[in-house]
Amino acid sequence: MDQTELKHLLEKYEAGKCTAEEIVLLFAWMDRMDATAQETPRPSLQQDAVKSAVMAHIHTPVKKWYQARKWIAAAVLLPACLSIVWWQQQVRHSRTPAIAWLKSSTGKQEIKQVQLPDGTIAWLNAASTLEYPASFDTRERLVKIQGQVFFDVQQNKEQPFTVQSGDFRVQVLGTAFLVRHIAGQPTRVAVASGKVQVSHKAAVLATLLPADQLTCTGNRTIISKTDTSALSAWTKGDMVISNATLQQVLWELENFYGITFHSDFNMDQGHLNLSFNSNMSLQDKLDIISTISITPKVRFRKKGNSIYEVYQ
The missing domain is CATH 2.60.120.1440 (Jelly Rolls)
Structure with a gap:
C-alpha cells in the first residue's frame, strides 16, 4: 500500500466509512510495520511518520484495537467460511445419486x-x-x-x-x-x-x-x-382359508380373478374352512362354496363378464 492509498484509507476510517475488510487491511499494514521494525532496530523516519499518522487517527487505545481486530477479522472471514461449507455441501449433494x-x-x-x-x-x-x-x-x-x-x-x-x-x-x-x-x-x-x-x-x-x-x-x-x-399356500397357486366369513372368502376370489360379487344380504358371517388347489377353475370353487355353506346357504349366478350375484 502506497502513501496515497494509506491516506485515502485513513480519511475513510476517520469519517466512519471503512468497511470491515478495509479495517483489517489497515491493521495488516501495521503488523507489517511491526515486523519491519523488528528486523531493522532503527526504523526509517518515513515509517515512523506514517505509523504515527495512523495512530493519530485511531483514538481508541491501541491495545483495545489490537484485540478488536480479531473480532473484525472473524466477522469478515465467517461469511466466507460459511459460503465454503455451503458450497461443499452442494457439491456433495450433487454427487449423491438419486435412489432408483x-x-x-x-x-x-x-x-x-x-x-x-x-x-x-x-x-x-x-x-x-x-x-x-x-x-x-x-x-x-x-x-x-x-x-x-x-x-x-x-x-x-x-x-x-x-x-x-x-x-x-x-x-x-x-x-x-x-x-x-x-x-x-x-x-x-x-x-x-x-x-x-x-x-x-x-x-x-x-x-x-x-x-x-x-x-x-x-x-x-x-x-x-x-x-x-x-x-404362503397361495404362492404355489393354492388357496387355504381357515375360519373365514363368506365375505373374506369372496374377497380372495375377487382379488385373484378380478371379479365382483353383489348380494342383498350380509355376507360378513359364517365360518368356512376351504382348500382350493391350483387346478380348480373359478366355477369349481364357487360350486364347493355353495355345497359346504350353511349359515348362510348361498348360490351364485353370473350377471356379466366379471359380476356375480350371490343369493340364498
Missing part, C-alpha cells in the same frame, strides 16, 4: 416371485404391486406394496426391513410374513416366522410373533391366531 426405484406388478390370476437386492424373496398375489430400490444403500430397507405380498426376509440386524402400505408400516429384522392392504378391505398382517412390529401413522399397533395375525378395519384392530402353513 423399481416396480413389479401382477395382473388377474397372476402370481409372481421377485428377489430383492438383499436376497429377500417376495411373492406377489394377483393384482398387487411392489416398489423397491435398486440397491439398499440406506440405513433402512424400505419397500412399498399395494395388494397382497408374502415376504421371506434376508436377516440383517444392522439394516431393518420395512414394508410400507398406505399409512401402515411393518418393520422386521428377518422373518417370513404376509401383508395384505387392499382398498375397501381390512388390512391384514400375519407372521409365519420371526417377529414384526406393525404401526399406523407412527403409532405402534402391535408386535406379532409366529402364528399371530393383525386385522385392522377402520379404527378397530383385532389380534388373533392363524395357520402358518396357509399363509
Whole structure:
C-alpha cells in the first residue's frame, strides 16, 4: 500500500466509512510495520511518520484495537467460511445419486416371485404391486406394496426391513410374513416366522410373533391366531382359508380373478374352512362354496363378464 492509498484509507476510517475488510487491511499494514521494525532496530523516519499518522487517527487505545481486530477479522472471514461449507455441501449433494426405484406388478390370476437386492424373496398375489430400490444403500430397507405380498426376509440386524402400505408400516429384522392392504378391505398382517412390529401413522399397533395375525378395519384392530402353513399356500397357486366369513372368502376370489360379487344380504358371517388347489377353475370353487355353506346357504349366478350375484 502506497502513501496515497494509506491516506485515502485513513480519511475513510476517520469519517466512519471503512468497511470491515478495509479495517483489517489497515491493521495488516501495521503488523507489517511491526515486523519491519523488528528486523531493522532503527526504523526509517518515513515509517515512523506514517505509523504515527495512523495512530493519530485511531483514538481508541491501541491495545483495545489490537484485540478488536480479531473480532473484525472473524466477522469478515465467517461469511466466507460459511459460503465454503455451503458450497461443499452442494457439491456433495450433487454427487449423491438419486435412489432408483423399481416396480413389479401382477395382473388377474397372476402370481409372481421377485428377489430383492438383499436376497429377500417376495411373492406377489394377483393384482398387487411392489416398489423397491435398486440397491439398499440406506440405513433402512424400505419397500412399498399395494395388494397382497408374502415376504421371506434376508436377516440383517444392522439394516431393518420395512414394508410400507398406505399409512401402515411393518418393520422386521428377518422373518417370513404376509401383508395384505387392499382398498375397501381390512388390512391384514400375519407372521409365519420371526417377529414384526406393525404401526399406523407412527403409532405402534402391535408386535406379532409366529402364528399371530393383525386385522385392522377402520379404527378397530383385532389380534388373533392363524395357520402358518396357509399363509404362503397361495404362492404355489393354492388357496387355504381357515375360519373365514363368506365375505373374506369372496374377497380372495375377487382379488385373484378380478371379479365382483353383489348380494342383498350380509355376507360378513359364517365360518368356512376351504382348500382350493391350483387346478380348480373359478366355477369349481364357487360350486364347493355353495355345497359346504350353511349359515348362510348361498348360490351364485353370473350377471356379466366379471359380476356375480350371490343369493340364498
